[in-house]
Every structure is written in C-alpha cells, then in structure tokens.
Amino acid sequence: MGYRVAVVGATGNVGREMMQVLAERNFPCDEVAAVASSRSVGTEVEFGDTGKMLKCKNIEHFDWAGWDIALFSAGSGPAKEYAPKAAAAGCIVIDNSSLYRMDPDVPLIVPEVNPDAIDGYTARNIIANPNCSTAQLVVALKPLHDAATIKRVVVSTYQSTSGAGKAGMDELFQQSRAIFVGDAVEPSKFTKQIAFNVIPHIDSFLDDGSTKEExxxxxxxxxxxxxxxxxxxxxxxxxVFVGHAEAVNIEFANELSAEQAQDILREAPGVMLIDKREDGGYITPVECVGDAATFISRVRDDPTVENGITLWCVSDNLRKGAALNAVQIAELLGRRHLKKG
Structure with a gap:
C-alpha cells in the first residue's frame, strides 16, 4: 500500500523536478495528482520519464481529504492560502516556499542533517524545505560541525538563474542571444544584465544592507x-542555468586539518568529495546537474585563523536545493511516522 501524493505547482521548474524525483526514487505512490493554478488547469505534465501524463487540477477546488502528502512548490502566496487547508484535512504539507521556515511550530528539515526534528510536524501538519543555498551548505557543514564544532562561517554564493524560476533562465538565454546578434539588452527579471555578468543581489534589501537571501x-x-x-x-x-556553487570559509572551536576534513566529508551522507589538486580536479555547476549529491572540492587549510578550512560546494539547486530534499523529507516521514509502502 502506497501514498496518495499531490504535487502543487506542478507546471513550474521545481514541480516538474518533483515529479521526476518521485519517479526516479520509486517513491511508493498509489496515486499522484498534479495541482496548479486555474490558468494551468488541463495542462499535462509527465510523471518522471514513465510516459504517464497527468492533467493539472485546479488548486482552488482541490479536495485534500484522503491525500497523504502534498509537495508544495507554488510560492508563499498559495502556501499561505492552501497549505493550512490541506493540513487541516489530514494531508501533511512539505512546503518549498520561505513562508513557514522560521515558524517555531514548523520543522525545517534537511534529512542528512536534522532528521529527528521532523517529529515536530504534528504541531501544524506542515514541514518546511529550506532555501536552496542553505540546503547544500548544511549538508557540507553538518559532519564537520560534529567533528570540531563550527564557530563561524563566511560564504559567498554563485547562484544559477533557475533559482529565480523559468523567467530567470529565459532572461539569461534571451540576453545572451541578443548580445551575440547585437540587439539591445533589457533587464526584466533581474535588476541588471545577467548575461556575461554577475549580480550581487538576490531578493530584497534589508535595513542593514544585507539581502533577504543572505x-x-x-x-x-x-x-x-x-x-x-x-x-x-x-x-x-x-x-548559469542550473547549479549553485558556494565558496565556504569555516572557523572551528577545535583543531581540524584539511586532510581530516576530507576524510570526514568522504564518508558523509549526501556528500561526494571530488578533490584532486590538479587541473579539472573539482566539480563545477554544469557537472552537478541532475545529480543528487552535494559535491565538495578545493578543501584546504585557512592559515589566517587558528582552526579554519576553506572549501568549494556545488549542487543542483532544483534537486537538493528543492525537489530532491522535499522527496527525501517525504521518505523520512514515511519511515518514521506513516509506515506505508
């Protein structure tokens, strides 16, 4: 006996990836519903590479009764309106938006890092998926923190346009093409030209000068x-179209060498250490696309602090940063609480 699973936001980048990951991982589904806004009703989405096509149902009229799990990837607005309705009907919501992440009654879960925290889902019947850049970071930090206790982290991210949805990817493509043919480049989704450029600004600015993403x-x-x-x-x-990268500097309370860190990361769940000190002996965003792992490279000692290392962290943001992590949460929920499949 399997689960009845609803994928909300099924026509978006992450929603489609959720379908793909559910199928790839053979998640025990008796039934899967593709749920979307009224403008997408009737649109067909494929369930992974199975050839099975699902017609999108209208979230405004969807009956949540009898559904076990809802994977939400429709943004904070729909999550605010419909996640509580689904939860009240007994359907456990795993939400990919930022809306519930800091709610003290909603567990924020990365299964390789804090699986025990999922037990708190009963307070609201909602579980939050972290931000894409956070998810891959904590997978890398967790085993090192267990070994030597992290005091401070300084991270610079290199985040792909897919983090801004299909519109972000389209803008990169359109601007790149425009530059090659000599057409004018007009930013729309981003605040400045993204093609052949980098923009130190993701999400809105806060009073202290940082951005909400930071x-x-x-x-x-x-x-x-x-x-x-x-x-x-x-x-x-x-x-970059898909794949987030991060340059991470970590200061520890206790001594930890780069070699020890490599040994720890080599055995850590969810991590793939690719760290050869030679040309090409590291992973870049284009190489991580479609993979479940968080790749770690360039592990080295930081001589500027007493106990410090620096590393390079790369992951498919549509997978570990969103769809894969959500499905892993569903798998964890099944093992610990729902006991089906």
Missing amino acids: WKMMVETKKILDPKIKLTATCVRVP
Whole structure:
C-alpha cells in the first residue's frame, strides 16, 4: 500500500523536478495528482520519464481529504492560502516556499542533517524545505560541525538563474542571444544584465544592507544546525542555468586539518568529495546537474585563523536545493511516522 501524493505547482521548474524525483526514487505512490493554478488547469505534465501524463487540477477546488502528502512548490502566496487547508484535512504539507521556515511550530528539515526534528510536524501538519543555498551548505557543514564544532562561517554564493524560476533562465538565454546578434539588452527579471555578468543581489534589501537571501542562509543554518553558529553571506546571481556553487570559509572551536576534513566529508551522507589538486580536479555547476549529491572540492587549510578550512560546494539547486530534499523529507516521514509502502 502506497501514498496518495499531490504535487502543487506542478507546471513550474521545481514541480516538474518533483515529479521526476518521485519517479526516479520509486517513491511508493498509489496515486499522484498534479495541482496548479486555474490558468494551468488541463495542462499535462509527465510523471518522471514513465510516459504517464497527468492533467493539472485546479488548486482552488482541490479536495485534500484522503491525500497523504502534498509537495508544495507554488510560492508563499498559495502556501499561505492552501497549505493550512490541506493540513487541516489530514494531508501533511512539505512546503518549498520561505513562508513557514522560521515558524517555531514548523520543522525545517534537511534529512542528512536534522532528521529527528521532523517529529515536530504534528504541531501544524506542515514541514518546511529550506532555501536552496542553505540546503547544500548544511549538508557540507553538518559532519564537520560534529567533528570540531563550527564557530563561524563566511560564504559567498554563485547562484544559477533557475533559482529565480523559468523567467530567470529565459532572461539569461534571451540576453545572451541578443548580445551575440547585437540587439539591445533589457533587464526584466533581474535588476541588471545577467548575461556575461554577475549580480550581487538576490531578493530584497534589508535595513542593514544585507539581502533577504543572505539573511535566510544565516537564520536557516542556525535553525537546522546550531543557533550558536555565526554566519555571514554574500549571495550572487551568476549566468548559469542550473547549479549553485558556494565558496565556504569555516572557523572551528577545535583543531581540524584539511586532510581530516576530507576524510570526514568522504564518508558523509549526501556528500561526494571530488578533490584532486590538479587541473579539472573539482566539480563545477554544469557537472552537478541532475545529480543528487552535494559535491565538495578545493578543501584546504585557512592559515589566517587558528582552526579554519576553506572549501568549494556545488549542487543542483532544483534537486537538493528543492525537489530532491522535499522527496527525501517525504521518505523520512514515511519511515518514521506513516509506515506505508
């Protein structure tokens, strides 16, 4: 006996990836519903590579009764309106928006990092998926924190345009083409030209000069991993279609060498260490696309602090940063609480 699963936002980048991951991982589904806004009703989406096509149902009239799990990837607006309705009907919501992440009654989960926290889902019947840049970061930090206790993290991100949805990817493509043929380039989704450029601005600005994306990385890392960790981030949009990269500097309370860190990361769940100190002995965003792992490279000692290392972290943001993590949460929920399949 399997689950009845609704994928909300099924026509978007992440929604389609959720369908793909559910199928790839053979998640025990008796039934899958594609749910979307009224403008997408009747649109067909494929369930993975199975050839099975699902017609989108209208979220405004969807009956949540009898559904076990809803994977939401429709943004904060629909999550605010419909997630509580689904939860009240007994359907457990796993939400990919930022809306519930810092709610003290909603667990914020990365299964490789804080699986026990999922037990708190019963307070609201809602579980939050972290920000894409946070998810891959904490997968890398967790085993190192367990070994030597992290005091401080400085991270610079190189985030792909897919983090801004299909419109972001389209803008990169259209601007790149325009430049090659000599047409004018007009920013629309982004604040400045993204083709052949980098933009140190993701999400809205806060009073202290940081952006909301940078704030998310800080507060979400504290909630998921350890509230004592100090973290500062600079989040940058780069002209890449899929795959986020991060340059991470970590200061520890206890001694940890780069070689020890490599040994730890080599065995860590969800991590793939590719760290050869030679030309091409590292992973770049285009190489991580479609993969479930968080790739770690360029691990080295930081001589500027007493106990510090620096590393390079790359992951498919549509997968570990969103769809894959949500499905892994559903798998964890099934093992610990629902016991089907």
